[in-house]
Amino acid sequence: MSAQGMASPITVPRARPAWLESFVGQLLALLASFGIALLIGSLLILAYGENPIEVYRSIFDASLGSADGLGYVFAIATPLIFSALAVSVCFKGGMFNIGVEGQYLVAMIAAAVAELNLDFLPGFLLVPAVLLAAMFGGMIWAAIPAVLKVKRGAHEVVTTIMLNAIALSLVGWALNGPLKYNDAPEGAFVDLRSNVFPDKGLVGDLGSVFGVTPGAHLSWLVFLAIAAAIIVWFLIRRTRLGYEARAVGSSPGSAKAGGVSIGSTQIRLFLISGALAGLIGMQQILADRGYLPLNYVPLLGFLGIGVAFLGQNNPIGIIFAAILWGILSRGEVALQISSQVPREFIIILQGVLILTVVIIYQIARRRLAARQLQQAGMAGELGDSDAPEESAGPRGPEDTGAEALEPVEEKRI
Amino acid sequence: MPFTDIAVAVQISFTYFTVFYLTGLGGLFSERSGIVNIGLEGLMIVGTVTGAFGVRFFTDTVGLGSVWGPILGLLFGALCGAIFAGVHAVATITFRVDHIVSGVVINLVAIGLARFLSSAFFNGQSTQSDPGGPHLARLDIPGLSALPGGLDRAFEGLSPMVIVAALMVIPVWYSLNRLRWGLRLRSCGENPEATRSLGVSVPLYRYQGVLLSGAFAGLSGAFLAAEIIGNWREGQTLGLGFIALAALIISNWNPIRLMFFAWLFGFAFAIPLRLQDAPVISLLPEQFIRMIPYIVTIVAIAGFVGRVRPPAAAGRAYEGAGGS
């Protein structure tokens, strides 16, 4: 079998490893999208008659300009990291866990129950027990849509969203009923909440170590979040489960033909996702409030989806994306103080950022795929290349071999 | 009056039917053209805030009176929904972003956008507008509103939009099945390659589908805020957009079937509002009663899937992490 494509041997340029290609490319893409988002944002700022540079400067000052600011940034990022990790784990397996929100709520209920009933345990056992209870709560709530999907084919987008709404009511019921506080002095008016957790069951403040105000509620949970990201990375890239998950997410037919059990893989992924989602609320109730409030922070689950895509579903990327998100969120404070631009500008900016990132990554990935194919074409053979001959249908004139990769590339996250 | 409670529940169900049906129709056009749109909730949210503003604006500020004011206000909500849907359209059609990702972003941004617009429209109030906004005069359905035993309550005091929504089935069905436009739109959703190979522009029809979904969902949101609740409040959409999506799926993307399921889910919502004292239900704690419609949806979805068949191109997106 010989078949050279061209008359003379082609010198193949010394191959750069694929990961480098994509890493540099991805970094450029990230910077480009950030720039574009800021640009779009400045249009809005100008509409308010203000100077974009001033506004952006005050935003970044509030978050990066002081130790306090950084403390807030990391405190905001911590739950988002857990949330985004939860979403990305399922996504690797080709599924959308939009139920992170509900899993987070149920986990908080479980954690509250543990706090208030296991308070006989010493502190160094209580806190891990509470964390485990939270993870367990999240897993249970994630198990429901997972089983419905695998056994009944119910699409997880709809079931998880319904479960989110149910979880919302569940929290309301719990706080109005079994978990309702009874530790407030007679006649005092208190926002609806659970009993205050024992001190030894709380997570210590990290801020004092770095000169950050305790008001930021920076706790060592941030290390747990980073550790979780590393563990998830390891799980996806270096274990059987991660391997099978990626196969199922990308090519379920081939995975099945290779003996992988799709249903079992999907359920396991959902459970891991639920466990991660369970940790979202810990920053709030163990480091910040010290009890389960009715006015907990909403939407952390949904925001996790945004952060996951901002970080391209990559655990390390997610850490950076969460920090970036925290920087912008913290900047809201600056807007309130020194600008006419309403604070809601920030969330619009964040939304625009997600869109530009996703779009630009899409473009960058396709360029990369085209280039990979080209390099492969030069080192390979003429003749039985799939791209030009076996395309299944009409292709437009602008489509080269890269088009053959397209349906594949869209799944590659 | 023995049937008053049930009748009022039915009346409420008609209201929710309107919301679900209009939103569902929006989803229908988008998905039949091949673009999955789970951002219906976000589009509704945009409709609520702009609709609440619009009816006040056109009725009071522009002074068009209590018929044309609300009508233009509702249409304004529809228009804004369509514009916002343009973002989803550009992202998914021109840039081929994953449909579900884009839909989620739409939902996220809508929340912030609504607050943003609210503080602009309603004097800095970012989470609600003043109550008691103008709305269309209520109707009674002739004949049925003379039923005895309290049943008449079901057909009294309805917003005209309920009738409009119910009648929508006719132009929708006709345009999909009897017009060239509908044939082409459906073929984009079933087999875009075949469509393209015959010289029909797939992006053109998909854009139309998505913009229509924005218009319908926006109208639905405007209806909710302006006609039913009377003002805008953050969070008033309550996941209704997602339930409309579920209704759409269960009705197999068929506008006639959708009428039934939209009403069915509407009735499920009426239960916690009106039938809390009914025999079995009254035994449940209040918050559990509120869960009923959502549980009903899950049961329906888990029971019906496998027997529904999405438009082929959209279906690929539903299978996860992909789409065309």
Place this chain on the structure above:
Amino acid sequence: MTGGDGAGGSATPPLVVLEHITKRFPGVLANDEVDLELRAGEVHALIGENGAGKSTLMRVLYGMYPADGGRIVVRGQEVRISSPRDAIANGIGMVHQHFVLVDPFTVTENIILGEEGGERLDMDAAQQRVAELAESYAFRVDPGAVVEELSVGEEQRVEILKALYRGVEILILDEPTAVLTPSETTDLFGNLRKLREAGRTIVFISHKLDEVMEIADRITVLRRGRVVGETRPSETSKATLAEMMVGRPVLFRLDKPSVEIGEPVLKVEDLTGEGKLNGVSLEVRAGEILGVAGVEGNGQRELAESLIGLRTPESGTIELEGAAIGGRPVFDIRNAGVGYIPEDRHEQGLVLTMSLWENSVLGRQDDTDFSGSLGVLYIRKIKDLAARLVKLFDIRARSVDVTASTLSGGNQQKLILARELETDPKLLIAAQPTRGLDVGAIEFVWKEILDQKAAGRGVLLISAELDEIYALSDRIVTLFEGKITGEFPPDAPPEQVGIGMLGRAPQEAA
């Protein structure tokens, strides 16, 4: 029977001329200064092996790709064809190998899409027009039928009618008989002759030399993007054509090793399921290659999938060396010693977004060699495995880290083959193993399959290519509508096997 009797004499001026057409893809020169002339009222065959550039050339003519060089002249005028719409406007239509029909629509809806004749659809009038058109060319088709329920042959007729409805004079058919039964092929040829009589031109892209010799008036042979010859059936032979296609004398037979045939490795009895399998019974013994011949769509896919565990049959038994494996999970069946070369290497073979080395271990990632008890993968060892497979099977890739999607079809198939054979399975199921491969890759795959036989293993070969069946099999069976309709020795005349493929037992042949 050689040659068609068309009116394509040299006196007729050419209808379409392709001059010096050149087309490049990244790293591949698909068409190299190709000249082609098409005349009215002829069937012109365009032949070459996979990758020779014949489909590409026609796609350039049809406006799907822009040419990098050369020009197209239609009826004496140079034209620019930059989209299928342009092509159709110039009277050129194309029917692809993979049909583009909207399944839930009716025949008529599919045909009129894009040419509806007005905003309001008048389906009755349209159906009438379609019925008349079909009748004028003796096409049997029901305008009101839903495409999803049509047979492959009927679908093809719809595709052709689509083109005719738009008034094309030149009809390009890309590998039209690949999916037809012999009787459907006869029907098609009848239709083509009628079209030729009516003055139409047919471009018939194929690699099936028997058919080309039967229906074509003129034949153009492409090899590696260049025209290597133009001739007529009366002036040439299958062997000559094959040699022109490949550039050297082609071996239609490889040497089959003689091996003692042992006990049955696979026993299938009365396998039934899902309407596609209607009681299949067969047996593969050690050291034997059983060839299952048949046109696609008669249950081949379902048979292969049932054997590997991707499907659970409704009834019947499957035994591997005496142990029942029917209905067991894929994992267990594989571990029992079954290897699987799927007919669709993208859907059931490789995970294209993963790297070469990751794909090389698919199915064996649980092995203690490749992962630990906690689930950690031994990446170094897997990469070593991959490197070994690459070397053994001569897989052309820059490194084991390349993404599988960048491999050519032949290399992808080699990777699958390497992976499956590495486990030394007792039974190898090979479904359409050389589809889409060029001759060199085909020879390689055939040799590997014969090596399995030589090693005393059993091979179940499922193929729609009779050449392949004959080259490899020790015994041949025919599969038609989910049943085995005949068993033949390896030297049985093809006509007999063809009859089995049609569903009649050999003794019943007239």
